[in-house]
Amino acid sequence: MILSAEFEDYLSNKETFLDSFIEHGSDQELFAASYLHGHLSLIAARVFGEYTNNTTEAEFNQATSKFLSELQLSIQQAIDEKELTAEDAADVQKMYQRLLTA
Numbered sequence: 001m002i003l004s005a006e007f008e009d010y011l012s013n014k015e016t017f018l019d020s021f022i023e024h025g026s027d028q029e030l031f032a033a034s035y036l037h038g039h040l041s042l043i044a045a046r047v048f049g050e051y052t053n054n055t056t057e058a059e060f061n062q063a064t065s066k067f068l069s070e071l072q073l074s075i076q077q078a079i080d081e082k083e084l085t086a087e088d089a090a091d092v093q094k095m096y097q098r099l100l101t102a
Contacts, residue, residue, distance in 0.1 A: 006060055007048045014040060017102035018095075031088065032095035036075070040099075043071045072096065 018040070021033040047067040055063075075096055079089045 006055070007063070010064060011040075011044050011048070014099060014102060017099060028088075028091050029095065032091040035084075035088075035092050036095055036099060039071055039074045039078070043067060043074055046070070068100070 015037065018033040018037045021029045025033060044067060047063055047070060075092060078084060079092070084092060
């Protein structure tokens with residue numbers, strides 16, 4: 001069984017990556033990281049909130065896939081609805097790609 005701590009570790013890793021731009025990023029990187037962090041927090045609460053300490057590895061993998069899919073969809077919807085300028089949208093998409101490997 002995978003404990004809910006696995007979810008916390010997974011999210012903490014993503015948040016630490018985004019938070020690193022507070023001290024070391026450019027203004028554009030800071031904006032993109034902060035913007036993504038907001039989406040990440042909302043999606044994580046919805047996706048991971050339903051899991052317990054009795055989560056299997058398969059369920060963890062399914063949840064992380066769902067999380068990343070919903071995060072990407074949320075970002076794309078924001079871009080499609082013109083919530084971001086073209087430059088900001090490009091920066092957010094680049095930061096999202098970097099987040100995937102963090």
